[in-house]
Each structure stands twice: as C-alpha cells, then as structure tokens.
Amino acid sequence: MAGHSQFKNIMHRKGRQDAQKSKLFGKLAREITVSAKLGTPDPAMNPRLRAAVVAARQENMPKDNIERAIKKAIGGDSENYDEIRYEGYGPGGVAVIVEALTDNRNRAASDIRSYFTKAGGNLGETGSVAFLFDRTGVIEYDSSAASDDAMLDAAIEAGADDVISSAAGHEIYASPESYREVAKALEGKFGEPRKAALTWKPQNTVAVDDETGEKLFKLMDLLNEHDDVQNVFANFEVSDTLLAKMGG
Numbered sequence: 537m538a539g540h541s542q543f544k545n546i547m548h549r550k551g552r553q554d555a556q557k558s559k560l561f562g563k564l565a566r567e568i569t570v571s572a573k574l575g576t577p578d579p580a581m582n583p584r585l586r587a588a589v590v591a592a593r594q595e596n597m598p599k600d601n602i603e604r605a606i607k608k609a610i611g612g613d614s615e616n617y618d619e620i621r622y623e624g625y626g627p628g629g630v631a632v633i634v635e636a637l638t639d640n641r642n643r644a645a646s647d648i649r650s651y652f653t654k655a656g657g658n659l660g661e662t663g664s665v666a667f668l669f670d671r672t673g674v675i676e677y678d679s680s681a682a683s684d685d686a687m688l689d690a691a692i693e694a695g696a697d698d699v700i701s702s703a704a705g706h707e708i709y710a711s712p713e714s715y716r717e718v719a720k721a722l723e724g725k726f727g728e729p730r731k732a733a734l735t736w737k738p739q740n741t742v743a744v745d746d747e748t749g750e751k752l753f754k755l756m757d758l759l760n761e762h763d764d765v766q767n768v769f770a771n772f773e774v775s776d777t778l779l780a781k782m783g784g
Contacts, residue, residue: 557595563766564592565605566637570617572609583716587732594730615639623666624652624659626755628748630772631665632657633736638764647762655755668771669736672697673715675708675722676731682706687726694721705730709737738771749774 571585579586585606592602618641622634632652638644649659675696677687684701691699691708696718698709710718712734719732744752752772759768 559761559763560595561592561597561601562763564588564595564597565601565608566617567766568592568602568605569609570619570637572606577606577610583719587719590728590730590732593728620644621662621666622648622659623662623664624657625665626652626655626657626770626772627751628742628744628772630657630742630744630748630752630770631668631738632755632759633665633669633769634759634765635767635769636762636764637766640764644762644764648759648765651755651758651762655751655758657755666736668740669738669769671712672735672737673710673712673718674731674733674735674737675710675715675719675729677706677708677722677726677729679703679705681726690722690725691718694718735767736769738769741771741773744772744774746775746778749778 567588568585571582571588575582575585577585579589589602617637617639620636620638620641622636622645624632624634626632634648636644636648645659652659679701681687682690684706687701687706687708688699694710694717695714696708696710700707700709708718708722709715715732715734719729723729749772752770752774756768756770759765
C-alpha cells in the first residue's frame with residue numbers, strides 16, 4: 537500500500553501572504569455555504585461541509601466567519617453558485633484541472649480561457665484531461681499524529697486504498713465512495729485530520745525544465761488568485777531548485 541507520493545512538488549498553491557488571506561477566506565466561506573446549502577447545515581451529518589470546515593480551520597479562519605458562512609446558507613440569502621470543472625493543457629503539455637464555484641459562468645470561462653492562452657496553453661472540453669487523473673479521497677495527518685506502522689494498520693482496517701508516509705506527514709487515499717467512512721474511522725483514532733477532501737491525483741507526472749516550470753507556476757498563481765477558482769490540480773513536477781526559488 538505504501539509508496540512514493542505522486543503529489544511531490546505538484547502545485548496546489550493558495551495565498552502565501554497576509555494580504556491574500558482575505559481572498560482565501562472568501563473562497564473557503566463560499567465552499568462552506570455551498571456545502572451547507574446542498575446538504576444539512578450540521579457538519580457532523582454533512583461530510584462535504586465537515587471537510588470544508590476542517591479546511592477553514594487549517595487556514596486559521598475565525599470561528600465567527602465559519603458560523604456566518606453556514607448561517608448564510610440557512611437564511612437562504614446566499615448567492616447561487618454553479619460548480620464547474622475546467623480542463624486543459626498548460627505549457628509543456630501539462631494537464632490541468634480547475635474546480636470553480638461561480639455565479640457567472642460566462643465570466644469564469646472567459647477569464648480562465650484567457651489565462652491558459654496567455655500561458656501558451658489551451659482550455660479544452662470537459663473530460664479532455666480528466667482521464668489522466670484518478671478521482672480519489674485524500675486524508676492527511678501530520679507525521680506526529682501516529683507512527684508509520686500505526687497509521688498504515690489503521691488505514692487498512694478502515695478500508696483505505698493506499699498510504700504514503702514521509703517526514704511531511706501521512707497521506708491516506710480511499711475511493712470517492714469510501715473515503716468519508718475512512719476519514720471518520722481515522723478521526724476516531726487520531727483526531728481531526730489537517731485535510732480531508734476529494735482530489736484529482738495524477739496517474740503519472742510530467743517532468744518539465746525550469747523555464748517551463750516557471751510558466752506553469754505563473755499559470756497556477758493566476759488561476760488560484762481568481763475569486764471563482766477553488767482548486768487547481770496539475771500533473772507536473774519540477775526540480776527542487778526551482779521549487780525552492782518559487783517558494784513552493
């Protein structure tokens with residue numbers, strides 16, 4: 537079950553500076569509101585909402601903000617957001633998946649298409665790159681939460697598909713159908729995870745040179761800075777030297 541993480545140095549960059557915290561909190565609040573609106577407003581009974589709340593806590597989002605976002609859904613005065621997945625190829629033929637929550641489909645599609653074009657890539661149809669990724673649930677814990685063996689044993693018992701442990705922590709993978717139950721079982725043993733979400737895991741990664749890597753980082757940053765974009769996934773890896781240079 538254990539193996540080398542295919543997520544090594546793949547970009548999932550959110551805001552790095554305090555000035556970007558407000559934007560990040562806005563995105564987290566949007567996901568919380570949408571999750572509460574689609575299901576029950578109780579995180580204990582709504583797995584997607586619980587995952588959104590956990591993500592917000594990990595970013596030190598104030599409790600009042602979290603509660604306000606849930607109440608917004610209950611009150612029925614929240615905007616209606618569409619969940620859209622954009623797929624395309626960036627510089628170097630790297631596959632990119634963008635998940636968005638938007639109240640204006642035309643604006644979001646136009647903006648995201650322009651980002652891909654400026655980067656030397658192109659936005660494709662839905663399904664054009666998704667086949668290069670596996671839709672999977674991921675649960676992450678700090679390495680201090682448990683020993684490698686203890687986490688592996690607990691994950692196997694809970695029904696996980698794979699476990700990757702390193703100095704950076706534990707990554708537990710499970711099918712989209714079972715990962716909520718796996719997360720619940722692990723939380724009962726090790727406490728709240730630092731992350732529990734559905735993700736797009738690359739089946740293989742594409743090594744790119746530093747020049748292409750810099751262009752890809754710029755594209756990732758542009759996408760992540762867009763208000764409608766919630767998550768960005770890509771299947772590339774770069775040199776540790778470039779990663780350090782870009783602050784990854």
